[in-house]
Amino acid sequence: MPPEEDQSSHGHVILPEPTRSPWWSLGRRLLIGVGIIAFTVLLVWIDRGGYRDNNDPPGYHIDLIDALYYTTVTLSTTGYGDIAPVAPHTRLINAFIITPLRIAFLVLLIGTTLEVLATQGRRMFRIARWRSHMTEHVVIVGYGTKGRSAVDTLVNNGIQRQSIVVVDKGGAAVSDAHADGLAVVTGDATRSGVLQRAGIEQASQVIITTDRDDSNVLSTLTVRQLNPNAYIVASVREHENASLMRQSGANSVITSSDAVGRLLGLSSLSPTLGTVMEDLLTYGEGLEVAERDLLVAEVGQQPQSLPDQVIAVVRDENVYRYFDPTVTQLARGDRLIVVRPARELPWAPRPGTHGEETDSEDA
Known part of the structure; x- marks a missing residue:
């Protein structure tokens, strides 16, 4: 070695x-x-x-x-x-x-x-x-607690383990990734050569979650330089670094310290509310937050009238709350952020979506 x-x-x-x-x-x-x-x-x-x-x-x-x-x-x-x-x-x-x-x-x-x-x-x-065969895959930078949780969520929602590549400096993380059946590229993710060995140019999504904000920023800059089209999700420990992470090219930034702090505060103020929030964040139990396509029969309806509990509507890459006047009536091409029972696979398409019905309608 x-x-x-x-x-x-x-x-x-x-x-x-x-x-x-x-x-x-x-x-x-x-x-x-x-x-x-x-x-x-x-x-x-x-x-x-x-x-x-x-x-x-x-x-x-x-x-x-x-x-x-x-x-x-x-x-x-x-x-x-x-x-x-x-x-x-x-x-x-x-x-x-x-x-x-x-x-x-x-x-x-x-x-x-x-x-x-x-x-x-x-x-x-x-x-x-x-x-x-590695194309349109997911690259996970850092395989600590957050990285493992991200992989579990992806796998539980239908992503194949063969489509996930872990980049980590080595040690226990490599052993853990191997035990989970994942391919690993050992090395520093701030270096372009290491990311290229992970096929970063062909990756569709990149999740960056090391334990250092400076490493996450440098990795984000390097990923964005090598792949302008990848969707990058990055974590930061401190809220003040979130804007810097977005400027570096991250599409979505998760502040781990703030998220944990809010959950602790909610649990302290209302134990029941904290229980519900933990349920939403735990895969496979109780309720799940998911994104799904709009069904053909749902076009023109109000978000509040649907069987699923709609909390937001995605239209033209913008996210609107369910009560926003812009989305009073649902339109073709909308996507819904819903709360649904965990027994339903959150990201799985449902029968009756527009993509499945287009041919029959045109006919």
């Missing part, structure tokens, strides 16, 4: 691997190799009377060191010939036991080398294939 400063400067793509740790595989092979050597040494030592060392006087039997020496030069196919089996049964043992052990030992060494090379090649191929 390259040193951390190299990762921050250049960035490395790491795809989640379903296999065991390479250290486990290497340790297992090492134990097998040691086992083969130990068994062969024991076999030679037990039958030491059937061997002759040409450097020793006649009648002298090999000792334990000679057995270890003979084993290593035999299994490695070096074969100096100074120690040789002379008894018939010893030669049979060498032919039918030690020779297969020698072959197994060589296969073990060669197999380990080939596996390392194959793993590198397979990793390069997977990354190349991943890059070729």
Whole structure:
């Protein structure tokens, strides 16, 4: 693994691997190799009377060191010939036991080398294939608590994990992202080279949520320079930095300290109101805040008359509160911000939207 400063400067793509740790595989092979050597040494030592060392006087039997020496030069196919089996049964043992052990030992060494090379090649191929399919994806900068919550929300609303790329400097965040089945680019997101490895030019959305406002601002500037069309959502810890974040190119800015402070204040003033707000922010339980298309049958109606609890209307990229006179009557192309039961997938299109009915109406 390259040193951390190299990762921050250049960035490395790491795809989640379903296999065991390479250290486990290497340790297992090492134990097998040691086992083969130990068994062969024991076999030679037990039958030491059937061997002759040409450097020793006649009648002298090999000792334990000679057995270890003979084993290593035999299994490695070096074969100096100074120690040789002379008894018939010893030669049979060498032919039918030690020779297969020698072959197994060589296969073990060669197999380990080939596996390392194959793993590198397979990793390069997977990354190349991943890059070729990575377009209109979501880039998450920073995989802390906020980053994980953002990913959970996206996945629960239909975004595939394969369409999400995490950019983080490394450490525990990389392990957490791998455990969640996400591709990771390790490095500093303020550097254009790191973001380019995450395919930032083809990304449709970017969520920036590191624990430092200055890093978030620099990352936003870099993302906007590389991709003028991406929709950028960024978080800031302090409210005074929100305007700076918008000037840097963020489309939406979330002030984490203010949001938490308001929720704490509401919970203190009205515990029930705090419970409702927490319910709205918790996915999969009770109520959800969602955006949906306007149904054909709803054109011309008032927002208050719809079955869903409409809280805002999106018209021409502008957001109007449901009581605003501008949206007294809903028009074709509007989108609704609603509160609906959590059992309904919030972002899923409903039957009867304009896009689905256009052909039938024109016909």
